[in-house]
Amino acid sequence: MPAISTAQCYANAAAFKGRTVVITGAGSGFGRATAIDFAKNGARVVLGDVDAKGMGETVAQIERVHGSNAVVSRHCDVTSWDDQVALFAAGAKAFGSIDIVLPNAGINEIGRFDPREDGDATKLTKPNLKTLDVDLTGVLYTTRIALWYFINDKRSDPGLRAIIFTGSMSTFYGSEGVMYGAAKAGILGIQKGIDKVCRELNVRVGTICPYFSKTAILTSDFVHPVPKLGYAKVEDVVAAFVAAITDTDPKTNFGCYLIPDQWGVYRMNSQGQFVGAEGARRSREEMKALMSKGKL
Template sequence: MTSPTSPTSPASPTGPSSRAVAPVLPQDFTGRTVVVTGAGSGIGRATALAFAARGAGVVVADLDAKAAAETAAFIEANGGAAVTVVGDLGEQDVVDRVVATALDSFHGGTLDVLVNNAGIMDSMSAVADVTDTEWERLLRINLTAPFLLTRAALPHMLDAGRGAIVFTASEAGLRGSAAGAAYTAAKHGIVGLTKSLAVTYRDRGIRANAVAPGGTLTNIRVDLDPAADGPRALGAYMGNVGQPAAADTQADAIVFLASDAARNINGVVLPVDGGWSAV
């Protein structure tokens, strides 16, 4: 009985096959430009640091100027390259600045990876309790802003014949019991947008995928009334969340989906939730 061939070593020339086994491709982004939104903190900051550590030039986009500057400083202190763009990504002029900065700042006018991560949480409100203000704000930040930035980035990716887009969806994009009505609707929209992009542009070198985080240690705020219909009904399901993950756990999954190691993965919504979605 022959021993199994090591996955990182060539097959023995005396065995049944002399074909070498291809090594796993490294997650190397040297020479590539990556845009990360919501990069001032949490999953976005961890993701920006992870790409920079792998050689990417990173555009740190965030609403909070101080937080964005801190992320860029962390990157530069570790020998990486970063620039910041500050503003509300629900506004077209800010979106245009992000894309222009990506094209002008680093490696020969390319925008190789777009990570649509920025988002806010709702107040866990049930449908009957969602105000117009909450609904419109959640949809604008969590769904419209990623759409606008993707639409602006796509022509440049299409011209280059390649590009990877990764969205931060949510466990709330897979079920109806993980957040309030507005957040749930927005994240289901992100799932649909991801799949639509994957189908439409799969033959033109563009890949679109998403992570669906479960409980994660970030500074995202949730202001709620525990006695309201939404939190009262949803509370029964929150015992299944499990142990919250560190932000860099989500960043690792995002980097993988954007990397050449995932070159044949397209249209996937990957739960990164410790098994919550399996319950």
């Protein structure tokens, strides 16, 4: 039984109505799923991705139900500052404001950090930093631009605003992929670093941390290391995003939402403590031990 139910996650979903949401990596996976769900709940979505075909499919699904006035999209390589600036500008021009930002675009590990596994080990070569560029530098760009829009928002009462990051269980427990693990751990560094400015601006901040989920980031030959856990359900991940953005409890601000298995969402407060009926009895150490043994 999850620590926070789907009904609890969506309890305040009406708050999306009229909000403008920027989502990077919206052409597939969590980006597509959140875009569709947020639009269903009344949000106007601003979508960016390098995958034109995938993003076109996301846009088409939204337009079929909600019309073209609910969505704006642009090609966006998150490693390009100019692409990201243009994405936000397109959203602001179309909808007049930026309210919620999901720096979601990400890729899996590219290359190998171990010199024995990445080319000729007799030659000294630089590591491939592409994963770090997308999964961390791109997130820093998105966050910086979001803060600029929030700081310069001239509305007397801008209402609900949020920056919600896409982390991973690797955010806490590391990864065999050095660059991927470093990037996802770095998300918490960003979250902590923007604490002061976001509290001053009344911006909610959080990180969503799924374990393995059946999205395009998993290759066809992927083998789950702990099969008993199953896969984090995309709908649970989306529900966690909704909760992180709309929860009115200040104690959940700057927290994390973990989806470590097929059984739902666990909420962690800003002090790193699990909260909720089931999560309250779970420490980080216990969570890690249970994951490693496949008993979660």
